[in-house]
């Protein structure tokens with residue numbers, strides 16, 4: 001039985017004080033959510049404040065990116081240990097915005113996945129096709145490449161810990177969500193790819209989220225699908241009310 005995971009990716013939103021207000025309000029209203037893992041992923045600057053408030057709660061903390069080296073002359077970058085030290089549990093890796101705007105490649109995704117696992121942080125590895133790739137019938141080949149390359153060199157035990165977020169790029173922030181059937185089919189395909197590289201036990205255990213215009217109005221339909229284990233939520237995770245409605249699907 002896979003525990004559903006609802007993660008809020010705040011992207012470049014909220015100052016430290018706005019984060020503290022949000023977390024406090026979230027904690028005040030956080031009840032009856034034992035069967036779902038809830039993760040908030042604020043910007044780096046808000047992690048410490050969020051971590052302090054979240055201590056002792058069931059809500060997990062995630063970062064949105066990381067560097068793969070342990071330390072060194074990499075101005076402006078953040079190492080896995082620095083996140084671990086702040087109490088970070090999860091790290092989003094390979095989000096399409098990082099692939100599109102910041103030169104993230106399958107190779108750097110793979111290095112980052114390995115680097116965070118090494119310090120005990122769980123990667124949320126994002127994959128998904130662009131609109132033109134979808135129109136060219138390349139959804140499966142793109143997802144397969146991103147999954148295989150992103151998990152290259154990992155043991156089956158390591159792969160089991162990873163969370164994969166399937167986010168069709170054309171559905172991110174556009175209000176155009178994938179149908180539950182399409183999302184379920186592609187996530188089922190990704191699970192088959194996992195089976196090919198790590199075996200059935202791992203494929204049955206690994207959690208795969210859907211992401212792309214998830215809202216309180218459509219979360220239930222995704223969560224009733226057999227292959228979908230949760231959601232990576234952007235816009236709708238920025239208000240406590242809508243985020244909690246999603247987490248309570």
Ligand SMILES: O=C[C@H](O)COP(=O)(O)O
Pocket residue numbers: 009095167171172173174175211212213214232233234235236
């Ligand atoms: O990481 C989250 C995704 O990019 C989805 O963003 P969205 O819910 O605003 O479409």
